[in-house]
Amino acid sequence: MFSDELEKISWDETTRSIMSKTAADVQRALDKSREQLSVDDFMALISPAAEPFLEQMAQLSREYTQMRFGKTISMYVPLYLTNSCTNSCIYCGFQKNNPIKRIILKDDDIINELKAIKKIGPFQNILLVTGENPVAAGVEYIENALKLVQPMYNNLSIEVMPLKAEEYKRLTDAGLYGVVCFQETYNKERYKVYHPAGQKSKFDWRVNGFDRMGQAGVHKVGMGVLIGLEDWRTDITMLAYHLRYMQRNYWQTRYSVNFPRMRPSEGHFQPNVIMNDKEYVQVMLAFRLFDHDVDISVSTRENKEFRNNIIQLGVTSMSAGSKTDPGGYATFKQELEQFSVSDERTPQQVQDDIRQFGYEVVWKDWDVVLQ
């Protein structure tokens, strides 16, 4: 399991190694990037030494992305089913100590939300999101939701608490395609500070969830770290290690990476670390050079100008028109969002902008008949 691998990697050593990378290391990585890069090469690409090389990295990233994906961006939409949560993640709007109205959408509400989403865009890729409440909204609830969604959408993914392998298998048999789960931070010591209680406080359970997804035959696994907690260069490197490990062990699975930058939320948690636009782009480019096939996903946490400017840089998947509160599309007037949406364009506007940049938007890239 990955937790065993992670034990062998020192956080501090990794940080030191990244910070000691030189321009020569970066150039070597760039020269090698047509073939497979190592994690050590990746460290060079996300180190401060790579900053002057950004334009070169961008040119290569665009080339590799186009070869693999063409001039296309895939669209998805999130549907928050619940904000009821038994965890106390200190940075999250849904954490159990926040005095917000707790919602668990019922079947009728879910159907209404699905219909409302179809009106705003011809989405086929949908991401169902829940908090962690295994009693009131556990695996059965999620399975039921999948069954409701399936007639209307061809590609179903979930972003929920880590599950057991047999539970992932059960959901895959019920039509699930992908699972998204962010490790938040790979720093085991500091993880406890951010996730003090509840099932989420168990680091190994979460970090090994990805192995369980692979074992269960989940088609696509979405991984990520939350930028704002620990040193981002080290956390991003751990994510790269994890990605490489997963590919080696679960070779039939597709992967995506996401590294959301923390935004304001109701909990008044101020990020420890701020990542600026240049650094965000550097990470995106580094991932593309490291892995020509990984899906790089950028949500509406990022604003319109930024998302337009990165279209050719390696991003392959975007959400649009998102509501991050359960019932936000049709059912309830706005309750509390999990994070505030920075890009408020409609899906149609996002499509128009993407086309302006000479790229095509892909709404459908999976079919239920294929699984």
Added chain:
Amino acid sequence: MENLILGDKIFTSRLFTGTGKFSSNELMQAAIAASGSELVTVALKRVDMDDKNDQMLNHIALPHIHLLPNTSGVRNAKEAIFAAQLAREALETNWLKLEIHPDPRYLLPDGEETLRAAEELVKLGFIVLPYVQADPILCKKLEEVGTAAVMPLGSPIGSNNGLRTKDFLRIIIEQSNIPVVVDAGIGAPSHAAEAMEMGAAAVLVNTAIAVSANPVLMAEAFKLAVHAGRMAYEARLAEQSMGAHASSPLTSFLM
């Protein structure tokens, strides 16, 4: 250039094209038109089979174009067979490009699953064009189960690396009794010409056209290259047959 007989159809163009990766459906349509292609493959995962007005299909629904659905995305024979049957009903064609590539990184074909699926699909009445590694033994086995052609790769999908497998393509072409269509990895018109000169019946090109800075121009370039390569091949054949029927052997003057 001789016409190509494949399955139950006659093709005047030996350039097959794909529909993925284009920056717009309009550009895709224009490029395919410029290519002169009469066999166009479409991934089932991209089309809405329930929608008669699916945008991608609309843009290639022309009388001279034959649709070739492909099963890109499936991971094994069972999934491919299931998908094929639903597609046949929805898209009203029994032609199928069998693509089983469980490794999403390099999209290399799973020969074992492909052979298993091909055998079953042929029995079910499909015209099967299987995408495979340039494995001469596998190609003979596919021929034996009754596929309409074999489609060995030149190099990994999207790599534009050309005919890395050329030594094996040569063997396949030499040994095959059915059309050999080189599919995947063709990155330049010169690669396509080379494949045709070697005796491939046709080539399939997607990425090199779709992602080009000028897809329409590139499509036309490929059309000309395929033509040139095939003409060269036919000329060589003519020369060989002339040599065999020479009424006066070259060395008769020595007798």
